[in-house]
Amino acid sequence: MQKKSLGSTGFDISPIVFGGNVLGWTTDEAESFRVLDAFIDHGFDTIDTADVYSAWVDGHTGGESETVLGKWFAARPGMRDKVKIFTKVGSDMGGEGEKGLGEAWILKAVERSLERMQIETIDLYFSHWPDPETPHEVTLGAYDKLLKSGKIRAIGASNYDAKLLGDALAASKDKGLPAYQVIQPEYNLFDRGAFEGPLQTLCTENDIGVVTYFSLAAGFLSGKYRSEADLKGRQRAGMVEKYLTERGMKLLDVLEDVASAHGAKPAEVALAWLIHREGVTAPIASATSVTQVESFAKAASLKLSEEDMTRLTAA
Numbered sequence: 001m002q003k004k005s006l007g008s009t010g011f012d013i014s015p016i017v018f019g020g021n022v023l024g025w026t027t028d029e030a031e032s033f034r035v036l037d038a039f040i041d042h043g044f045d046t047i048d049t050a051d052v053y054s055a056w057v058d059g060h061t062g063g064e065s066e067t068v069l070g071k072w073f074a075a076r077p078g079m080r081d082k083v084k085i086f087t088k089v090g091s092d093m094g095g096e097g098e099k100g101l102g103e104a105w106i107l108k109a110v111e112r113s114l115e116r117m118q119i120e121t122i123d124l125y126f127s128h129w130p131d132p133e134t135p136h137e138v139t140l141g142a143y144d145k146l147l148k149s150g151k152i153r154a155i156g157a158s159n160y161d162a163k164l165l166g167d168a169l170a171a172s173k174d175k176g177l178p179a180y181q182v183i184q185p186e187y188n189l190f191d192r193g194a195f196e197g198p199l200q201t202l203c204t205e206n207d208i209g210v211v212t213y214f215s216l217a218a219g220f221l222s223g224k225y226r227s228e229a230d231l232k233g234r235q236r237a238g239m240v241e242k243y244l245t246e247r248g249m250k251l252l253d254v255l256e257d258v259a260s261a262h263g264a265k266p267a268e269v270a271l272a273w274l275i276h277r278e279g280v281t282a283p284i285a286s287a288t289s290v291t292q293v294e295s296f297a298k299a300a301s302l303k304l305s306e307e308d309m310t311r312l313t314a315a
Helices: 029-041 064-075 103-117 136-149 162-175 198-205 217-222 237-243 246-262 266-276 290-301 306-314
Strands: 017-019 046-048 084-089 124-127 155-158 182-184 209-212 282-285
Touching (some): 029 064, 029 290, 103 136, 124 136, 124 182, 136 155, 136 162, 155 162, 246 306
Parallel strands (some): 017 282, 209 282
């Protein structure tokens, strides 16, 4: 499997990153282990999670995804050496002072993430959300301590626009602090505004790696959802409703047409489109079954023509 260099981090990653938000949420521990095993068996090597996953579920407090990963590592000796782990800090974890990008919380939160995942080092640590109350140099100063101590290997930012990322890069240069090496924007065939344009240019010019989230538009780009009736009883119904528009239906038509020509599924083509996009290192995608992981492998090897890319982009 062909890997890509992840910005200036110094390591290469597989063309699809596993989205760990489902671990301990829509996928129980036993099935999570099977899906993760299949992901590695197919040649993939990178997993993305966050401390807050899956606090939005009734009865959950956050940390569920990281905890499943920790148990998986414990049950699979040597597995930690085969994978690269991304996690995030900054979301509200519920306790006093347990949110944002201040130094005290970052230094405490990283220890909790390491403990839950039963590992000694996080490969890539993300600022999950912008924190307007904390100066960039404070956040980057905390990351500097973690990098020097070996608790993290690289840093990234999620949900930063071009101005915010540019300001952070300037602060890094001015203060002699580590710079963000990776960005994690929302980006897919439908939702393109958060990345394309100034942010895409900034990342390309500064060798910043890009791993996209909501790569399948919460499952809409699988082609399974064309009406509100299709969403009934689905856990992601609230996320998918906004795509049930005339534009969304036209996009699915083209997606399904291109998929049919390649003997592929719409989701595979949607991921392949991202893999082929300028500036994108790898899309993040979640899987709740071994079958879906097999689909990832098809997407990673799918060769879209220039005409395919043009049609999809135009749609």
